[in-house]
Amino acid sequence: MVSKDSPAKLAKYRRRRDFTKTAEPEGARGDRTGRRPRFVVQIHDASTLHFDFRLEVDGVLKSWAVPKGPSLDPHDKRLAMPTEDHPLEYREFEGVIAEGEYGAGTVIIWDEGTYRNLTTDRRGHELALADALDKGHASFRLDGSKLHGGFALTRTHLGDDREAWLLVKHDDRRASAHGTPDPRRARSARSGRTLKQLAALATGDSP
Numbered sequence: 001m002v003s004k005d006s007p008a009k010l011a012k013y014r015r016r017r018d019f020t021k022t023a024e025p026e027g028a029r030g031d032r033t034g035r036r037p038r039f040v041v042q043i044h045d046a047s048t049l050h051f052d053f054r055l056e057v058d059g060v061l062k063s064w065a066v067p068k069g070p071s072l073d074p075h076d077k078r079l080a081m082p083t084e085d086h087p088l089e090y091r092e093f094e095g096v097i098a099e100g101e102y103g104a105g106t107v108i109i110w111d112e113g114t115y116r117n118l119t120t121d122r123r124g125h126e127l128a129l130a131d132a133l134d135k136g137h138a139s140f141r142l143d144g145s146k147l148h149g150g151f152a153l154t155r156t157h158l159g160d161d162r163e164a165w166l167l168v169k170h171d172d173r174r175a176s177a178h179g180t181p182d183p184r185r186a187r188s189a190r191s192g193r194t195l196k197q198l199a200a201l202a203t204g205d206s207p
Contacts, residue, residue, distance in 0.1 A: 027087025036114040040091040046105035060085040069180035108188040113144030149174025
């Protein structure tokens with residue numbers, strides 16, 4: 001269910017975009033209840049090529065830019081830079097953001113699915129994911145088409161005191177020595193297309 005303060009949470013997202021020029025969703029509709037929360041990982045070929053990791057929390061998608069992408073190797077500590085909250089509909093967005101617009105470039109949905117909160121307090125009681133993120137550490141289990149098992153996000157700070165997070169795979173049975181695929185060769189979980197193929201399709205240059 002969309003929380004009452006979702007419009008306020010999306011103010012920064014909306015301020016950065018001209019929805020007459022971008023096909024990105026404005027975030028106008030609600031969402032159904034009684035289901036597991038969802039996650040999405042998008043590859044975004046913007047000014048810098050990166051992965052966007054998004055978790056549905058309290059009516060919005062909490063978002064982080066992950067330069068190297070999520071890894072299945074528990075030894076990999078992947079830097080995750082927080083970005084503005086995105087609307088729930090953004091988990092369905094795949095396409096090309098027009099030149100001159102914020103985040104201009106091609107976006108594909110690399111992985112998507114549901115997740116389960118694993119965060120507990122000191123007494124072993126489940127801690128709401130929004131509260132866990134506020135406290136700086138959240139654990140969750142992903143059930144996607146490519147990412148499975150436990151992961152954790154832990155807040156840290158860079159040398160200039162900017163807030164950053166580390167995204168790390170739990171050392172469980174779904175862990176692997178395989179890291180992250182080459183983002184330029186990776187294929188969409190929705191369309192099966194690469195970034196290059198989707199961009200060509202959008203410009204009419206595809207065969």
